[in-house]
Amino acid sequence: MKINVTLPDGTIREYEQGATAMDVALSISEGLARNVLSAKVNGEVRDANRPLPGDCTVQLLTWKDDEGKATMWHSSAHLLAEAVEALYPGTKFGIGPPIENGFYYDIDLGDKVIGDGDFKAIEDKMKELAAKKETFVRREVPKAEAIAYFKEKDDEYKLELIDGLEDGTISFYTQGNFTDLCRGPHLPDTSPIKAMKVLSVAGAYWRGDETRKQLTRLYGISFPKQKELDEYLVLLEEAKKRDHRKLGKELDLFTFSEKVGAGLPLWLPKGAALRERLINFMKTAQEKSGYVQVATPHIALKQLYITSGHYEKYGQDSFRSISTPHEGEEFMLKPMNCPHHCEIFASRPRSYKDLPLRLAEFGTVYRYEQSGELHGLTRVRGFTQDDAHLFCRPDQVKEEFVKVIDLVLLVFRALGLNDYEAQISLRDKVDRSKYIGSDENWEKAETAIIEAAAEKGLKTFIEYGEAAFYGPKLDFMVKDALGRRWQLGTIQVDYNLPERFELEYVGSDNARHRPVMIHRAPFGSLERFLAVVIEHTAGRFPLWLAPEQAIILPISEKFNETAHRVGELLKECDIRAVIDERNEKIGRKIRDAEMAKTPFMLIIGEKEAGAGTISVREHGQGDLGPMSPDQFRMLVEERIKASLSGAVH
RNA sequence: GCCUUUGUAGCUCAGAGGUAGAGCACUUCCUUGGUAAGGAAGAGGUCGCGGGUUCAAUUCCCGCCAAAGGCUCCA
Structure with missing residues (x-):
């Protein structure tokens, strides 16, 4: 046969x-x-x-296939477990899956505490075991036997996992002296695991449940060749170098102060310049797209958030409300701008002719993130959203979506974020009880999003059940220069707030209708977005965004005056330039400017002063030779145009 | 919030139970130089904060604050 x-x-x-x-x-x-x-x-x-x-x-x-990598890493997790069991007998094991970059294993070491000092020993043990070319043996076992095995080992975690499995579907994998409950699949044997590293240790709740025991999670990664591990470690180094917290300090962009409080960034002049530039960029683009700017205060009555439903849902995790001398009066720091914008919509009767009404605000909001959650600029307690709310008729949703997608893509292009896809989050296919709004409107909106995304030629994938209870959404997933994924730019349809705030417009039929609301923030928050931009560009900002586009470097103090004249000239053509007037040699000034990642260095000495030129040096490129200030202006304009190409419409 | 790790000069970091050191940055002076660090001198620290042990704590112990890597959640 x-x-x-x-x-x-x-x-x-x-x-x-x-x-x-x-x-x-x-x-x-x-x-x-x-x-x-x-x-x-x-x-x-x-x-x-x-x-x-x-x-x-x-x-x-x-190894070329993602699934192949996953198999390798899954087996590596078992190898890690085998090493840990050999080194620390009596260890109990939770789960040990492959992840996007490597694998982890959650273990319970009893009273033993593991730190980075122990990694070397674990890695050595893993190498020793891997070299034995131990075979991974799969065995299907009856549930009773599986239970007996882990009862013997006194491993309550595995027992709990088995408890959730059906008899007849349970399999064990054994390599060397280590046997694990596992669905598989695994490598034929341990030999392909040539290079491995234990990367970090962290606490992780059993089954992700805060109320349950915290296990020790060991993260690791492995490769079929030592060279690949080395390259990966170089990539990690590169990521460290690009860390926005480090660059933020080096480039004088932002700082934190214990006295001000954790998670509350202080923007230094150069960082604030980046923000300003992003804001102006977005304002200009939004004006072209028919948005109007509004402004709302930083606090509002608690009742506003009770009306919006946010208090009930998130009140516990927010800043405590602010009381006043007036008995019973309570304000809250605003955690989002939408309720305010709803009230602006409601401030007067609206006609269908007024729609869509696009209210935009760079609104700073405050949310109490748990202390352990704070992280540089990506997770803060006070941040500014490039927020806008579009109030429209149900039949306008698609058109508005297309326009918002344009805006998001404009941002991506302007920052060289060229690798992205969009996640379309729709309702759960079966259970529709948790969603509010009529079936008819949902279908309209879901179709609108899918069609809008298709029309813009977006690479998309659909996730069912990922929609918010108040509406479907479209999220952009962007890969940065190091291939790391970020979620940026979100567009959400909302049926909930118009309902809660009883928003209405008068239709052509002279009847009252409820508008649909679209929340959108192409940057998301300026803080987080800048963090991504800093890491993506490694601090070498596109010319249009750079806080300082050029630095003028006089060869000696004798030419400081000429430098000032050139500086004035550049200012007149909107080129942002500063002058390094220090009593230093030119080599030193160049080095410092290179380190500061200033895009252009303009050198002025005797030759230039005589000829009325400037010698232009480009960051990372070297000497471009002498040119007139006007030629330089054209060079800058060309560069900016190129980096924004397609971004100008 | 929880687990692990960390906190010494503006920055990067060394150090030790007997009240501190380097490099860079900063200030002053010399030097006026041609494409990635010129030279000299000087100033600068309650060793994160608060308690405890000790003759003596920045070092050991406890608590707090902040940061890093995770977990959990996210409008």
Whole structure:
């Protein structure tokens, strides 16, 4: 009896009954067989050495495939566990899955505390075990046996996991002396795991539940070649160098003060200049798109948030309300701008002819994040949103969505964020009880979002059940220069607030209708967005955004006066330039300007002063030679135009 | 909030149970120089804050604050 195996290229090969994916690989080439980590059989990832189920399709997975990596890392997690058990007998094990970059294992070490000083020993043990080329043996076990095994080991975590499994679907994997409850799949043996590193240790609640015991989580990563591990470690170093907290300090962008409070960034002049530039950029773009600016105060009566529903939902996690000398009067720091904007909409009767009404505000909001949540500029307690609320008729949703997408893409282009996709978050397919708003409106909005995204040619994926209870949304996922993913730019449809604030407009039928509200923030928050921009550009901001576009470097103090004249000239053509008048040699001034990542250095000495030119040096590029100030102006204009190309409409 | 780690000059970091050090930055002077660090001198720290142990604490212990890596949640 033979079985037919269909390969991805469509060829069909014949094998003996009981053949494995590894046999398939071997029949193609030995080299391929060496690289096979697991295999996709009829679309399901399985062990490479597990017998094929009969006629099937087989896709061999190697390190090049995400699933292959996942197999490698999953097996590495088991290897980590084996090493930990060998070093710390009696350790209990939670779960140990592969993740986007590597793997982790949650363990309970009892009273033993593990720190980074212990990593080396664990890595050495892992290497020792991996080199033994231990086979991963899969075994299906009856539930009773599985329970007995982990009762013996006194591992309550595994027992709890088994408790949730059906008899007949339980499998164990064993490599060397370590046996784990596991669905798999795994590598044929431990030998492909050539280079590994324990990266960090952290606390993690069992099953992510704050009320349950906190386990020790060990993060690690592994590679088939030492060189790849080294490269990965270099990438981590690069990420560290680009860390916006570090660059923020080095480039004098922002700071924090214990006296002011955690999570409350203080913007220094250069950082504030970045913010201003982003705000002006967005204001200009929004004006073109028919937005109007509004302004609202930083506090409002608590009742406002009771009306909006935010108090009930988030009141506990907000700043405590502010009381006044007046008995019973309470204000709150505003955690969002939408209720205020709703009241602006409601301030007078609205006609369908007024819609869409697009209210925009760079509104600073305050939210009490838990202390452990704070992180540089990406997670703060006070931040400024490039917020706007579009009040429109249900039939206008799609058109507005298209326009907002344009705005988001404009931002991405202007900052060189060219790798992105959009997540369309829709209702749960089955359970619709948790959503408010009529079925008809939801369908209209969901279709509108899908169509708008398609019209703009966005690369999208749909997530069912990810919509907010008050409406569907579109979120942009952006990859930065180091390939890290960020969620930026969100557009949300909201049926809830217009309902709660009883917003109405008069339709062409002279009847009252409820408007649909769209929340949108292309930057999200200026703080978080700048953090991403800093890390994406490594502090080398696009010319249009750079706080200082040029620095004038006189060769000696004799030319400071000429430098000032040039400075005035540049100011007149809106080029932001400063002068380094220090009593230092030119080499020193250049070095400092390079370190400060100033885009252009303009050198002025005897030659230039005589010829009425400036010698231009570009950051990271070197000397561009002498040119007239006017030529330099054109160069700057060209560069800005190029970096905003397509961004100007 | 919880777990692990950390907190010494503006920055990066060394150090030790007997009340502190380097480099850079800063100030002054010399130098007036051509594409990534010129030279000299000087100033600068209650060693995160508060308690405890000790003859003596910045060092050891406890508490708090802040930061880092995670967990959880997110309008």
